[in-house]
Amino acid sequence: LTADQISTVQASFDQVKGDSVGILYAVFKADPSIQAKFSQFAGKDLDSIKGSAEFASHAGKIVGFFSKIVGDLPNISGDVDTFVASHKPRGATHDQLNNFRSAFVSYMKxxxxFAGSESAWGATLDAFFGAVFAKM
Ligand code: HEM
Structure with a gap:
């Protein structure tokens, strides 16, 4: 990852990080099996839970961690370890992680x-998910 790619990704993420609910909604919509892993949301109608305080709280945690990864670039190995330690036991699959990634990219598009940041995002997401897949 070059310094240019990092600043491009950081500036791009700044534009959406305030919409954590919209980002989590896009992820759950793209792959309902991810929502089903959350005991508090499993089996519930996505459009009805979207406006709840609980949904906002979880969305804030997930997007907050994503913000930390983006802010830590290029030194994300500690974040990768944190993620693997918490999500391997939850049984998050490679398919689910790939679907999370593509839902996030669709959201960004x-x-x-997105045209100006697509390749920088590609390199960033390859770095994070590549390191995660090597460990879980
Ligand atoms: C928490 C599942 C991907 C960040 C959780 C929880 C579950 C879960 C079940 C616990 C919620 C609770 O009851 O408190 C999954 C699944 C994924 C996935 C199935 C597959 C795509 C991600 C990604 C990120 C992320 C890609 C960010 C890069 C977090 C954070 C928390 C969390 C920060 C709260 C802290 C914690 O409890 O570890 N996730 N997650 N998750 N997830 Fe994920």
Missing amino acids: AHTD
Whole structure:
């Protein structure tokens, strides 16, 4: 990852990080099996839970951690270890992680001018998910 790619990704993420609910909604919508892993949301209608305080709280945690990863670039190995330690026991699968990634990219395409940051995001997401897949 180059310094240019890092600043591009950080500036791009700044544009959406305030919409954590919208990002988690896009992820659950793209792969309902991810929502099903959350005991508090399993089996519930996504559009009805979207406005709840509990949904906002979880969305804030997940997007907050994503913000930390983006802020820590390029030194994300500690974040990778934190993620693997918490999510391996939860049984998050490679398919679910790939679906999380593509839902996030679709969200970014819909909410930002993604053309200028697509390759920098590709390199960033390859770095994070590549390191995660090597460990779980
Ligand atoms: C928490 C599942 C991906 C960040 C959780 C929880 C579950 C879960 C079940 C616990 C919720 C609770 O009851 O408190 C999954 C699954 C994933 C996934 C199935 C597969 C795609 C991600 C990704 C990130 C993330 C990609 C961020 C990069 C977090 C954070 C928490 C959390 C920060 C709260 C802290 C913790 O309890 O570890 N996740 N998650 N998750 N997840 Fe995920």
